[in-house]
Amino acid sequence: MPxxxxxxxxxxxxxxxxxxxxxxxxxxxxxxxxxRKNCGSAFAALVFVPVDSLNWQGETKTYTHKADSGxxxxxxFCSNCGSQLFGENDAKTDRIHIKVGTMDDANWFxxxxxxxxxxxxxxxxxxxxxxxxxxMPIPPAKT
Ligand SMILES: [Zn+2]
Ligand SMILES: [Zn+2]
Numbered sequence: 001m002p003x004x005x006x007x008x009x010x011x012x013x014x015x016x017x018x019x020x021x022x023x024x025x026x027x028x029x030x031x032x033x034x035x036r037k038n039c040g041s042a043f044a045a046l047v048f049v050p051v052d053s054l055n056w057q058g059e060t061k062t063y064t065h066k067a068d069s070g071x072x073x074x075x076x077f078c079s080n081c082g083s084q085l086f087g088e089n090d091a092k093t094d095r096i097h098i099k100v101g102t103m104d105d106a107n108w109f110x111x112x113x114x115x116x117x118x119x120x121x122x123x124x125x126x127x128x129x130x131x132x133x134x135x136m137p138i139p140p141a142k143t
Pocket of ligand 2: 031
């Protein structure tokens, strides 16, 4: 059972700052191509928290797109420096994810699984202690 975490962080320029005190709902690495493009990185490190537990100060811009699952994804990023901070999925509106790289202290972060492991880049190391899911373990949207 994960412990309550006091999570704080900011974008690169500091215009957006955030705080959450929560038991993380889910911690994961995501290897899908959407996350790679969104983060500009080989994979995304994400912590999901209850949406009510997250407060932020400063202006974010949002970008909304459809995932392969058919769900609508909304990304929040700093309108000044472009850092990717948060993401929402219309399949689970009670939660929001925080990009681990924006946290002031993420030493406690421990991914419970790899999602979209089937899209993992060949150079990304495999941790045998972290469970792989070939895709996303959320049912697809009804179309
Ligand atoms: Zn910024
Ligand atoms: Zn992803």
